[in-house]
Amino acid sequence: xxxxxxxxxxxxxxxxxxxxxxxxxxxxxxxxxxxxxxxxxxxxxxxxxxxxxxxxxxxxxxxxxxxxxxxxxxxxxxxxxxxxxxxxxxxxxxxxxxxxxxxxxxxxxxxxxxxxxxxxxxxxxxxxxxxxxxxxxxxxxxxxxxxxxxxxxxxxxxxxxxxxxxxxxxxxxxxxxxxxxxxxxxxxxxxxxxxxxxxxxxxxxxxxx
Numbered sequence: 075x076x077x078x079x080x081x082x083x084x085x086x087x088x089x090x091x092x093x094x095x096x097x098x099x100x101x102x103x104x105x106x107x108x109x110x111x112x113x114x115x116x117x118x119x120x121x122x123x124x125x126x127x128x129x130x131x132x133x134x135x136x137x138x139x140x141x142x143x144x145x146x147x148x149x150x151x152x153x154x155x156x157x158x159x160x161x162x163x164x165x166x167x168x169x170x171x172x173x174x175x176x177x178x179x180x181x182x183x184x185x186x187x188x189x190x191x192x193x194x195x196x197x198x199x200x201x202x203x204x205x206x207x208x209x210x211x212x213x214x215x216x217x218x219x220x221x222x223x224x225x226x227x228x229x230x231x232x233x234x235x236x237x238x239x240x241x242x243x244x245x246x247x248x249x250x251x252x253x254x255x256x257x258x259x260x261x262x263x264x265x266x267x268x269x270x271x272x273x274x275x276x277x278x279x280x281x282x283x
Contacts, residue, residue, distance in 0.1 A: 085169045085172070085252075085253065085256055086169060086173065088169075088252065089165060089166045089169040089170070090118065090193070091155050092155070092156065092162040092163075092165060092166055093118075093120055093162075093166055093191055093193060094111070094120060095150045095155050095156040095162070096156070096162050096163060096191075097109060097111070097120040097121075097122045097189075097191065098122070098143070098146060098150075099141045099142070099143050099146050099147045099150065099156060100122060100124060100126075100127070100141055100142050100143070100189065101122035101123055101124055101142065101143070102122070102123045102124030102142060102187065103123070103143075105123025105124050105186060105187060105188075106123060106186045107121075107123055107186065107188065108123065109121065109122045109123070110122075116194060116195050116196050117192055117193060117194040117195060117196070118192075118193040118195075119190065119191070119192050119193075120190070120191045120193075121188060121189070121190045121191075122188070122189050123186065123187065123188055123189075124142060124187050124188070124189060125182060125184065125187040125188075125189065126180075126182055126189055127140045127142065128140050130180050130182050133163050133180060134163060134164070134167070134180060135164065136162075136163060136164035136165075163180075164248075164249065165249060165250050165252075165253055166178060166193070168220075168249050168253055169253070170193070171218055171220050171221070172218065172220075172221050174197055174198055174218060175194060175195055175196060175197060175198065176194040176196045176197075176198050177198075178191060178192060178193050178194070179191070179192040179194070180192075221257075224247050224249070224257055225257065225260075225261060225266075227243075227246055227247050228243055228246070228247060228254075228257060228258065228261065228267075229261070229266060229267075229280060231243065231246050232267070232278075232279070232280035233280060234279065234280045234281070234282040235279075236279065237270065237277040237278065237279045238277060238278050238279065239276075239277055239278075240254040240255045240258055240276070240278070241254070243258075255276075258278050262278070265281060266280070266281060267279060267280055267281055268281055
């Protein structure tokens with residue numbers, strides 16, 4: 075909810091669209107068994123034929139892209155869906171981290187080659203892998219350590235007398251602009267920054283203490 079209005083398109087919805095687009099864009103349609111999407115009670119599994127052309131590690135890190143089906147990628151991009159410069163998968167991991175869900179799992183199988191992405195909706199243990207939750211700077215809502223680090227990176231790069239666009243923080247925070255806008259919106263809700271302008275031309279400024 076936002077101001078009494080229901081938000082139908084959340085970062086989770088966007089991440090799942092990214093995952094499906096990534097599955098279809100990178101599928102080897104000459105391979106066997108085809109594309110499979112399985113919705114289970116606690117997880118969503120997306121499978122596509124073909125190995126990961128840039129490698130599993132690089133896929134997780136992002137920054138590089140080598141799609142099998144470039145025409146499909148362009149079609150999805152025209153409706154603002156699908157990875158850009160390999161940012162799709164890291165964005166999915168970031169969203170899952172913010173929801174405090176178990177980390178997505180990338181599985182690569184060979185003979186026949188197959189890529190599997192498992193998106194679990196199960197909550198992580200509060201201190202799994204030593205990552206304790208920390209509180210936001212204002213308000214009682216809890217956020218993960220990684221999200222707090224993103225907030226700190228944005229605030230640390232801002233000056234009170236300068237207005238910034240969301241795109242200026244992509245290289246600083248390491249996530250795509252759509253995710254930056256969500257983070258900026260949350261900071262604005264808690265009075266740490268202020269904004270002016272419409273959705274496309276929106277600018278942000280740090281609030282003086």
